[in-house]
Amino acid sequence: MRDHKLQFLLRLGDNALVLGQRLTEWVGKGPALEEDMALANTALDLIGQARLWFTYAGEVEGKGRTEDDFAYLRDAHEFRNALLVEQPNGDYADTLMRQYLFDSWHLLLLDALAGSSDEQIAGIADKARKEVTYHLRRSAGMVVRLGDGTPESHRRMQRALDDLWMYTGELFSTDEVDTAMQACGVIGELAQLRSAWREQLAGTLSAATLALPPDDAWMQRGGKQGRHSEHMGFLLAEMQFMQRAYPGLQW
Template sequence: MSDEKFQYVLRLADNALILSQRLSQWCGKGPALEEDMALTNVALDLIGQARLWYAYASELEGKGRSEDDLAFLRDAHDFHNFLLLEQPNGSYADTLMRQFLFDTWHYFCLQNLAESPDDKIAGIAAKSLKEVTYHLRRSADLVVRLGDGSQRSHEMMQSALDELWRFTGEMFTPDAIDTALQTAGLTKLCSELKPAWDAHLSEIMREATLRIPDANSWMQTGGKLGVHTEHIGYLLAEMQFLQRAYPGATW
């Protein structure tokens, strides 16, 4: 059970880290000063959450690897984040839609984990939930404003939703690790989060006048198992360069 818990916590850390890295690429390039600062602050929140999850993962693994080792010294196939989060930023519409789809899952996931009998999982989740509540409120508000905005903004938001939809199924597809945690009573199956995710998604998309793609359409999976799109290699090359170039370097 300890290995499954380690793998599960590592996934949570990888999700936060990879999305944080993507959002940090907007720094100084946001469509408006307020949004530039907001995206950077969300990235900082996520990197803080990633550190907490990595620290606990390191403790569970018991091999002496630090949070920095887990972040900077693993290759692409050792990362287990959702494929959705490694997708390129694209336009601001793409970034915002990706954020909303994940924020909605993240919110309900952390709500669930905050009630876990594992005190550390519950504690990290409860702390993170305060930040993610704001993340979801912000991204949902912007999806509505742009979806129900001009014809151009509506078209861009709809295109972003259509393009990213195939990556959403992975968030609710349980595997052996998810099942092991559920059997141990530490968390619900990820599939049990889907009704709440669907309900919130439907509400926001209705306000945004956006059409939700077919729920039965094909979904791309693999990220949770370490099978990624080509995009993660470039992301990690940028993120890990300094530590790889100068192993063990300190400030």
């Protein structure tokens, strides 16, 4: 049970860390100052959440590993994030659509975790969902604004949605880790979140004049088990460079 909880916590922390790292790649490059700052703030929120999940993961593991150890001293196959969050930023449509698809799921998950039988998980989730509520409000608003904008912005948002859709199924897939966490009341059925997620997406995408992809589309999987896309290695090479090049480096 301890190993299952560790893996579950690493999934939560890795999702936040990897997406936070992706968003930092936009710092200084955003299409407008307001957007640049918004993405930077979202990244900071996510990295802060990752620290909380990793700190608790270290306590559960009991081997003395810290948040920095989990972030900087693991290889790609040891990360447990969903494939969606490691996808490249692409253009701004790709970044915003990736963010919206994740935010809409993330808030539902955190709402469920806030009622967890594990008080520490419930506490972290309750704190994080206050931040993610804002993340979703912003990303959903931008999806509507650009989807229902110019013909070019509409085209790009629809393409981004179609391209990223294959990575969303993994968010609701379950394995022995999820089953163990459900059995002890840490989390409910992930599959039950899917209907609420689809309903939420349908409303936002309708307002954005975007077509929701079919529910039975083929889906990619594997990130939660450590099988990642080719993009993950490049992301980690940049994120972990200083610690790998100068082991034990401290500011």
